[in-house]
Amino acid sequence: MKRNKLTIYFFLALTLLYVAIVMFSPADPSATAKYHIDQSQIRLLTLTIVVPLVVIWLTALYGSVRIHDYSKVIKDTKEGIAFKLVSRGLLFIAFSLPANAVFGAVLSYFTVKNPNFQSTATILRNYFNIILPAAGLLTINKGASALISTLRKIRPVTWPPLTLPGIIIASSVYTWLITTRPFSAAGDTGYYLPNWIILATLSIPYLYIWCRGILAAVKFFVYKQNIRGVIYKKSLGLLATGIATIIILSVASQILITLSARLNRLNLTPILILVYVLVALNALGFGLVARGAKKLKLIEEV
Amino acid sequence: MAQDSIYTQAVEISEEYLGPAGERFLRRQIDTHLGIVPESLKKNHLPKLTKWTELAFALLTNDYHEVSSYTSNLLSLGVSKPVSDEKTR
Numbered sequence A: 001m002k003r004n005k006l007t008i009y010f011f012l013a014l015t016l017l018y019v020a021i022v023m024f025s026p027a028d029p030s031a032t033a034k035y036h037i038d039q040s041q042i043r044l045l046t047l048t049i050v051v052p053l054v055v056i057w058l059t060a061l062y063g064s065v066r067i068h069d070y071s072k073v074i075k076d077t078k079e080g081i082a083f084k085l086v087s088r089g090l091l092f093i094a095f096s097l098p099a100n101a102v103f104g105a106v107l108s109y110f111t112v113k114n115p116n117f118q119s120t121a122t123i124l125r126n127y128f129n130i131i132l133p134a135a136g137l138l139t140i141n142k143g144a145s146a147l148i149s150t151l152r153k154i155r156p157v158t159w160p161p162l163t164l165p166g167i168i169i170a171s172s173v174y175t176w177l178i179t180t181r182p183f184s185a186a187g188d189t190g191y192y193l194p195n196w197i198i199l200a201t202l203s204i205p206y207l208y209i210w211c212r213g214i215l216a217a218v219k220f221f222v223y224k225q226n227i228r229g230v231i232y233k234k235s236l237g238l239l240a241t242g243i244a245t246i247i248i249l250s251v252a253s254q255i256l257i258t259l260s261a262r263l264n265r266l267n268l269t270p271i272l273i274l275v276y277v278l279v280a281l282n283a284l285g286f287g288l289v290a291r292g293a294k295k296l297k298l299i300e301e302v
Numbered sequence B: 001m002a003q004d005s006i007y008t009q010a011v012e013i014s015e016e017y018l019g020p021a022g023e024r025f026l027r028r029q030i031d032t033h034l035g036i037v038p039e040s041l042k043k044n045h046l047p048k049l050t051k052w053t054e055l056a057f058a059l060l061t062n063d064y065h066e067v068s069s070y071t072s073n074l075l076s077l078g079v080s081k082p083v084s085d086e087k088t089r
Helices: A002-024 A029-035 A039-073 A080-113 A115-148 A163-179 A195-226 A230-258 A268-301 B006-034 B043-060 B064-076
Strands: none
Touching (some): A002 A039, A002 A080, A039 A080, A039 A268, A080 A115, A115 A195, A163 A195, A195 A230, A230 B006, A268 B043
16 A cells, blocks of 8 residues: 555656646747747647646556556456556556656756757667656566466467568568668757667667567457456456557557657647647546456455 | 256356456355355355345446346256156156
């Protein structure tokens, strides 16, 4: 209980820290010049992004706490360890939201103060951004595998015919987009690293993590298909859909982050729309997790 | 082949609705409302058990058909199977 409360307080502290940094630090002069807006307009714009962001982070925290509560209720059952891993993985993903944002905001603050810090900040940000989502997706996948192993019989999984070519094409396009990104010339920010290092330490790890994450989502639906219980299945369906949504959005947002230099060339409106859509869908995912976990917990309590 | 005990059959029915949580659900209902060892469940306990599980089930689903089908399946364990007409003739 104590540890649970500490986790919540730490999460809230990170969230408040992020709000304080972005609202009270000076805006990037290049952004004001690029979008032809002044400091006060930048603050107002920041506020319109910060408020929904904080709401989604709190929804993520709520969803993680709910599934953690459920995993505690069933800890002595054969599904207990699987749900414990899944709840831990979701907590990593939930924490990655404010932690990556705080880290990014701190680095941006120092970059505004000292533009020479740009390359170091970019490298640090790129590597920091991968840590928590990777821990989350890999842990969820481990939990999903543990869940599958509790089944007595498993119906063979049939993959859609274009799965393998799809993965190969998507991976190739992603790697192409990363390696053809312009380096720090003409105002574009790049990775400030040679291509082979980007491939070996960012592109390949990301692709591996995303494949594991998507596999975890598939495993949840395989588990749902093979498990008995009409009422249990409905609650598990909410949880599985929520987890799949979170995984897919986590992958999508990581793709956007790694391709942010290309997105910077767009004007402000499509970027904001993209951010809002991701935020709204992420809230939906964690909301479904919370609802599913609540219903599953109720089955164990009545 | 020996017939499964009433408890085992009740677990089977519960798992049809509640999956892996079915046995835990049934054990809780028997333990809390009947105050007996779950494995010692007898036919004469079924009406009381059904009454309680119906209330618990109503908290888990809004689908009346699911509730009534579960309780009637559970109650049917207590009904002796009628001898078929052909055999009586």
